[in-house]
Amino acid sequence: MNGKFVISLDFELHWGIFDVKEVKDYKTNLVNTRDAISKILDLSKAYDVRLTFATVGFLFSKTKEELKKFIPDVKPSYSYRKFDPYRIIDSIGENEDEDPFHYAQNIVKKIASNKNHEIGTHTFCHYYCLAEGQNATEFNADLEAAKNIAKSLNININSIVFPRNQVVESYLKVCANNGITSYRGNENTWVFIPKKMGQLAKALRLLDSYINIFGHHTYSIKELTKTASSCLNIPSSRFLRPYSKKLKVFETFKLRRIKNAMTHAAKNNELYHLWWHPHNFGSDLDKNISTLHSIYKHYKKLHKEYGFESETMTSLTNKVLIKNKMSL
Numbered sequence: 001m002n003g004k005f006v007i008s009l010d011f012e013l014h015w016g017i018f019d020v021k022e023v024k025d026y027k028t029n030l031v032n033t034r035d036a037i038s039k040i041l042d043l044s045k046a047y048d049v050r051l052t053f054a055t056v057g058f059l060f061s062k063t064k065e066e067l068k069k070f071i072p073d074v075k076p077s078y079s080y081r082k083f084d085p086y087r088i089i090d091s092i093g094e095n096e097d098e099d100p101f102h103y104a105q106n107i108v109k110k111i112a113s114n115k116n117h118e119i120g121t122h123t124f125c126h127y128y129c130l131a132e133g134q135n136a137t138e139f140n141a142d143l144e145a146a147k148n149i150a151k152s153l154n155i156n157i158n159s160i161v162f163p164r165n166q167v168v169e170s171y172l173k174v175c176a177n178n179g180i181t182s183y184r185g186n187e188n189t190w191v192f193i194p195k196k197m198g199q200l201a202k203a204l205r206l207l208d209s210y211i212n213i214f215g216h217h218t219y220s221i222k223e224l225t226k227t228a229s230s231c232l233n234i235p236s237s238r239f240l241r242p243y244s245k246k247l248k249v250f251e252t253f254k255l256r257r258i259k260n261a262m263t264h265a266a267k268n269n270e271l272y273h274l275w276w277h278p279h280n281f282g283s284d285l286d287k288n289i290s291t292l293h294s295i296y297k298h299y300k301k302l303h304k305e306y307g308f309e310s311e312t313m314t315s316l317t318n319k320v321l322i323k324n325k326m327s328l
């Protein structure tokens with residue numbers, strides 16, 4: 001199988017950061033997220049790139065009344081109450097027009113209308129699988145709610161991105177039982193293990209975005225074997241860091257690092273999996289879109305030269321599964 005290019009976007013608006021920032025602290029980014037998504041969709045259409053939007057379940061609703069219908073009886077019983085998004089539901093606006101930071105049905109429908117793309121889940125409530133207090137039963141209830149609210153818009157959920165990349169091996173079985181066939185795993189280097197990231201790991205991860213410290217983070221398609229729980233790991237290669245004024249002199253290094261790894265993946269029939277949050281593009285939108293444009297141009301070149309192919313998480317999973325069956 002030729003090399004594959006996967007892009008997953010963690011679509012969450014304020015639900016992705018409600019425990020660390022208020023809307024007013026991140027308003028520019030959140031206000032511009034809709035515009036960012038429109039521009040990303042336009043560019044992806046022009047370059048025939050497929051996207052997977054791992055979307056927080058709350059965002060599928062248009063009104064609070066609708067959202068409340070899907071809230072599960074069993075909620076995460078976090079020891080640290082700050083992680084619980086249900087505590088702020090009473091304070092959010094009544095609908096998408098009034099409060100575009102907590103509802104996004106219009107965008108979800110827009111993305112879903114292009115059959116090239118996939119809508120996956122980022123859990124219903126931006127669920128933290130490594131947080132103390134919660135358990136697998138509560139996670140299962142959350143996933144069921146995510147599936148149900150998606151189904152109300154005729155969307156089937158087949159892939160998951162764990163909030164804060166908190167992958168818990170034993171929860172993959174819960175995912176598989178809910179019809180989820182793939183997830184985005186972490187890079188295979190210690191500095192990328194969630195919750196084990198001290199200041200040194202953070203600094204090394206940052207540095208690795210600009211210069212090659214830990215390799216390309218590309219993965220042999222052949223090696224993408226199914227885990228015991230039947231949920232395929234499609235690991236991350238790189239978080240696309242947004243444009244930074246402070247680090248602007250290094251922007252060309254960042255882009256070169258991504259392109260080199262994509263070339264490596266294309267030449268060696270490997271996977272390159274890029275991800276970010278649409279709200280990351282909210283500041284300096286034009287600069288971020290121009291970076292993405294450059295990545296897409298490179299993809300097109302690799303597509304022509306090596307048959308490098310853009311896939312959603314599920315389209316790749318289906319191909320890997322068919323290939324596995326054929327080799328049995």
Ligand SMILES: [Zn+2]
Pocket residue numbers: 010012016122126162163164
């Ligand atoms: Zn998130």
